Amino acid sequence: MGKLDGKVALITGAARGQGRSHAIALAAQGADIIAVDLCENIATNEYPLAAPEDLDETQRLVEKEERRCVAVRADVREPSQLRDAVDAGIAELGRIDIVVANAGICPMGAEISKGAFLDAVNVDLVGVINTVSAAYPHLSAGASIIATGSVAAMVKGATDSPAMGPGGAGYSHAKQGVARFVHDLALQLAPESIRVNAVHPTNCNTDMLQSDPMYRVFRPDLEAPTRDDAEVAFPAMQPMPIGYIEPVDVSNAVVFLASDESRYVTGLQLKVDGGALLPHTAPYASA
Numbered sequence: 001m002g003k004l005d006g007k008v009a010l011i012t013g014a015a016r017g018q019g020r021s022h023a024i025a026l027a028a029q030g031a032d033i034i035a036v037d038l039c040e041n042i043a044t045n046e047y048p049l050a051a052p053e054d055l056d057e058t059q060r061l062v063e064k065e066e067r068r069c070v071a072v073r074a075d076v077r078e079p080s081q082l083r084d085a086v087d088a089g090i091a092e093l094g095r096i097d098i099v100v101a102n103a104g105i106c107p108m109g110a111e112i113s114k115g116a117f118l119d120a121v122n123v124d125l126v127g128v129i130n131t132v133s134a135a136y137p138h139l140s141a142g143a144s145i146i147a148t149g150s151v152a153a154m155v156k157g158a159t160d161s162p163a164m165g166p167g168g169a170g171y172s173h174a175k176q177g178v179a180r181f182v183h184d185l186a187l188q189l190a191p192e193s194i195r196v197n198a199v200h201p202t203n204c205n206t207d208m209l210q211s212d213p214m215y216r217v218f219r220p221d222l223e224a225p226t227r228d229d230a231e232v233a234f235p236a237m238q239p240m241p242i243g244y245i246e247p248v249d250v251s252n253a254v255v256f257l258a259s260d261e262s263r264y265v266t267g268l269q270l271k272v273d274g275g276a277l278l279p280h281t282a283p284y285a286s287a
């Protein structure tokens with residue numbers, strides 16, 4: 001018996017990284033998967049995004065869990081592509097119970113054009129809204145919506161620092177918008193017994209973090225920092241003694257939020273962050 005037997009999950013950004021990890025984790029608990037990814041690069045985003053073979057590999061890994069997987073190439077910036085992806089998934093799998101709006105870019109770098117701000121907002125915030133909007137007509141009581149935010153985007157001077165450029169500012173704007181969207185949507189959908197929650201990862205060991213532009217952000221003192229150079233700086237983000245979390249750490253939170261174990265949890269901003277936000281917040285203190 002899995003925690004998600006008989007359920008179907010729509011996951012964006014599913015070709016690799018956290019999205020692939022969520023697909024495998026949800027499938028391991030019994031869910032069939034609609035796996036969506038752009039599988040193309042975006043010009044302002046310096047590090048490469050997933051390739052079509054990555055999405056094929058996610059499908060293979062879900063099927064290895066003996067679950068069905070409908071894999072669709074679609075851009076979360078395009079509502080019609082998401083509607084087509086949802087229709088293709090419903091045609092084969094019959095329903096949607098879980099939505100994981102996870103696709104994201106981080107087009108950071110001071111030298112990148114100001115179009116990067118809008119690209120980040122369009123993928124990281126509008127893409128989340130488009131994903132939920134495409135799925136919503138098919139959701140019923142008991143459904144669970146989970147959106148991926150970011151702890152770094154909540155910290156003033158982190159992703160919105162001058163070194164991160166317009167794309168970093170867009171990333172901060174978008175992820176803070178995701179947190180607000182989740183809060184307000186949770187209130188709206190509570191009477192329908194549809195839950196809406198956010199996961200906010202800290203540094204996570206994926207291609208987004210392990211990329212040249214991110215190494216430069218963590219090691220501004222070096223001309224061309226390598227992964228080894230950045231590994232020394234990654235732990236500065238977390239009070240716990242780690243440089244980053246692994247995708248499965250976020251997937252564990254996603255499985256909880258997707259399952260009936262969290263049946264009355266809604267509007268939660270669930271940090272998976274090794275304490276990264278603690279120095280910047282004091283929710284129970286008076287000053």
Ligand SMILES: NC(=O)c1ccc[n+]([C@@H]2O[C@H](COP(=O)([O-])OP(=O)(O)OC[C@H]3O[C@@H](n4cnc5c(N)ncnc54)[C@H](O)[C@@H]3O)[C@@H](O)[C@H]2O)c1
Nearest residue numbers: 013017018038049050075076102103104150203204206208
């Ligand atoms: N890696 C980190 O340190 C970190 C930290 C906090 C939050 N996040 C967030 O986690 C989420 C997952 O990122 P990741 O770490 O797995 O990185 P990743 O780059 O490995 O995965 C992102 C996936 O989204 C896909 N994608 C990008 N634009 C898309 C679009 N327009 N339409 C459809 N798919 C698109 C990419 O092809 C890729 O497969 C993102 O929302 C990211 O912002 C990442």
